[in-house]
Amino acid sequence: MSDGQMVHMGPVRVAVIAASSQVRASLQTLVEATPALELVGSAADAETLADCLAGSVPDVVVTDIEPDASDALKTLVEPGPPGLVLLIDDPDSDWILDVLPADATAILPRNAMPAEIVVSIEAVAAGLCVLSPDLLARLLAGRKPSRQMASGELFEALTLREIEVLAMLADGLGNKEIARQLDISDNTVKFHLASIFGKLGATNRTEAVMLGMRYGFVMV
Template sequence: MSDGQTVQTAPLRVAVIATSWQERVSLQALVEANPAFEFLGSAADAEKLVDCLAGSVPDVVVTDIAPEASDALKTLFELSHALPSLVLLSDDPDSDWILDALPADAAAILPRNAMPAEIVVSIEAVAAGLCVVTRDVLVRLLAGTRAPRQKLSGEPLEALTLREIGVLAMLADGLGNKEIARQLDISDNTVKFHLSSIFGKLGATNRTEAVMLGMRHGFIMV
């Protein structure tokens, strides 16, 4: 600034969920060592974290619990209208459930043995609205590793119903099962039934693949 003053930005509020107390202590030390972060608290699961925070909502949650943590956080923080971003530490960041969770539930996915600097950069990235994934996950998202079932079988693609198209569009918007059920006023089991039908018709094996195939065949646009 021309008058020599600097703009002070508020530190990022960071919380931790980890099953191991050693991991919680390690992540807490990492957060507290960075002056750009404010450590809010830690717990072994999402419910205990919410109790620990007593109404405060973090900007970012670093967690090694997946994929249940993201769903629990959505439910527990939904009244605040300000869901935290997630940095997920996983033993298997390239597994299929990661591809299912990524569009809706996580902004960063790192291996559990990620370097401290990588975790710090990921916290800053997700707080800025960016996604962080490993190279292998990115390659699978862009190109895919499995051929759709309808190509293998040679069967023609079956058209989706209007309700299934609506559910698929909600998947593309990043909604979880509970959110879809709430918006459509249907049960969770009915949502699962629709998803099963969508996957079967498109030949998809997970949510990400279903959205990609739905876009490819013109059922939805993103």
């Protein structure tokens, strides 16, 4: 076991935050039905939960985040619990990158299966992060070295997902078809396209494909 991994001698202490009473009840039931977990508190918002816990800090907080609730998330993660499991409509939303906590975190879609939520809670309690492939690729993209064009001008390398999107552009697929094939949202496709255009210096889809072919990202 790595030194950074947390060891729990007993059940993982879990608190739940959800504005919807139905969602809150569902999450409470899930936690209570799992022997490895212990429910220590539940509330509609972070402030109420803090009052309920009376200074006690749970191992993991599971929270159902409303769309575009970046301000609420910032409040929740500062100073933040030891671990955080976020359930949001679009786990690949752009704003999540701006408020992503540095500590152990899981970011899951709201329709995640109960088993996925339980596994994520346990992973976060062990000091790990659980992210979607898209979000992970976008976080890593900033660390990739630049490549050099034939003209000598430097440009940032495309991620594997961006190369996939670019190849589908070359095949003539539209945004909705790309989203369906990659099982991502239309907004995420738009994000990838904007990133591709910016990295290649393209102004439209056709130019992006042509530049992708020129620099070896698209095979013909």
